[in-house]
Amino acid sequence: MKKALITGITGQDGSYLAELLLDKGYEVHGIVRRSSSFNTDRIDHLYKDRHESGVKMFLHYGDLTDSSNLNRLIEKIHPSEIYNLGAQSHVQVSFEVPEYTAEVDATGTLRLLDAIRETGVESRFYQASTSELYGKVQEVPQTETTPFYPRSPYAVAKQYAFWIVKNYRESYGLHASNGILFNHESPRRGETFVTRKITMAVARISRGLQSCLYMGNINALRDWGYAPDYVQMMWMMLQQDTPDDYVVATNEMHTVREFIEKSFGHVGIEIVWEGEGVDEVGKNKATGDIVVRMDERYYRPCEVDQLLGNPVKAKKQLGWEPTVKFEELVKIMTDGDLKILDGAPYSKGF
Numbered sequence: 001m002k003k004a005l006i007t008g009i010t011g012q013d014g015s016y017l018a019e020l021l022l023d024k025g026y027e028v029h030g031i032v033r034r035s036s037s038f039n040t041d042r043i044d045h046l047y048k049d050r051h052e053s054g055v056k057m058f059l060h061y062g063d064l065t066d067s068s069n070l071n072r073l074i075e076k077i078h079p080s081e082i083y084n085l086g087a088q089s090h091v092q093v094s095f096e097v098p099e100y101t102a103e104v105d106a107t108g109t110l111r112l113l114d115a116i117r118e119t120g121v122e123s124r125f126y127q128a129s130t131s132e133l134y135g136k137v138q139e140v141p142q143t144e145t146t147p148f149y150p151r152s153p154y155a156v157a158k159q160y161a162f163w164i165v166k167n168y169r170e171s172y173g174l175h176a177s178n179g180i181l182f183n184h185e186s187p188r189r190g191e192t193f194v195t196r197k198i199t200m201a202v203a204r205i206s207r208g209l210q211s212c213l214y215m216g217n218i219n220a221l222r223d224w225g226y227a228p229d230y231v232q233m234m235w236m237m238l239q240q241d242t243p244d245d246y247v248v249a250t251n252e253m254h255t256v257r258e259f260i261e262k263s264f265g266h267v268g269i270e271i272v273w274e275g276e277g278v279d280e281v282g283k284n285k286a287t288g289d290i291v292v293r294m295d296e297r298y299y300r301p302c303e304v305d306q307l308l309g310n311p312v313k314a315k316k317q318l319g320w321e322p323t324v325k326f327e328e329l330v331k332i333m334t335d336g337d338l339k340i341l342d343g344a345p346y347s348k349g350f
């Protein structure tokens, strides 16, 4: 039986990947951080008590800042595949906690790679690299050969991780690959990322539970895909004989403004915009109520204005293609937040 170790199993991607691997018959091990409140909401539906029979998912306390813990876990579990999804993953937060972000996202990756090397465990390695590496874009669309220009402490830390993965592959022959994933979302997306922040607010505004949504730069352009599609590609990358790096994207780019309009449109509210810059507001066309305002707190010291990925290599070499694109994604997420307001818990596929 194949054994996988996932760092970041409690996050959006970790939870979908755990589902996928369990469906494929893997024994899944995940690293969770000790927290004073439960942080396992996204994987509770997959969890069985160890005393029951047929348990296939095991959780271990750990942290990417703790090398001895990582060494011990790899030695004990002997995973055939390791997916390094754990990270301080919020770009804006990385400007507030740059040193911690580097500790986890950059040095944490090195710690894991070194644990594989030190223990001699034969394990394939997936690294959660990111379109944020392109930052101030040097070429449109971005491919595996587009030069990097990171624009945040998060992106700079992820650049170190990208190169140390490549370096360990070339130096020690590790089967280690970088997935350069563009933004991918779902109803399980963290609540402070822009898409989820919008769909939660739209759901609440449509039910009369909230009056206004406060936003930063709504003119930013992103290539947004669907998280379950993207974790499929993580797995596919580790099934190849030869490790390699791949762009994973939809090849469609939309503004945050369009996301807001589509999500409100889905609940029957048409938005009209008035004003400019931080004074711009979005009004409900039917009632005249202001439902979107700008707030300077959400603007970043350094912005990534646009990202558009070309996943042609993933398609050609691995036959990967996204199944969900922008319009469908906005519907899935807005409907998801309406269901969550009705008390639906996370479940398989949702």
Ligand code: NDP
Binding pocket: 007, 008, 009, 010, 011, 012, 013, 014, 031, 032, 033, 035, 039, 062, 063, 064, 065, 084, 085, 086, 087, 088, 089, 090, 104, 128, 129, 130, 131, 180, 181, 182, 183, 184, 185, 190
């Ligand atoms: P999330 O923020 O949803 O999840 C991050 C995970 O990392 C959580 O499980 C979190 O644990 C864990 N984590 C945070 N700090 C540590 C630490 N010090 N030690 C161990 N684990 C830690 O991220 P996503 O699921 O969205 O993304 C997964 C990975 O992919 C991340 O590395 C992210 O940077 C990267 N990425 C994401 C993209 C996206 O669009 N979603 C695009 C490209 C890359 P806890 O639950 O306890 O906080």
Ligand code: GDR
Binding pocket: 089, 090, 091, 092, 129, 130, 131, 132, 181, 182, 183, 184, 192, 193, 194, 195, 197, 214, 215, 216, 217, 218, 220, 221, 222, 256, 298, 299, 300, 303, 304
């Ligand atoms: P990003 O995602 O920074 O691309 O990183 P996020 O959803 O945070 O921002 C996308 C764009 O929206 C603009 N924006 C706002 N963002 C947030 N969070 N909140 C707001 O109120 C707001 N208003 C406008 C941002 O300025 C930005 O331009 C995500 C993370 O998942 C990373 O871990 C991952 O590597 C990249 O995607 C690819």
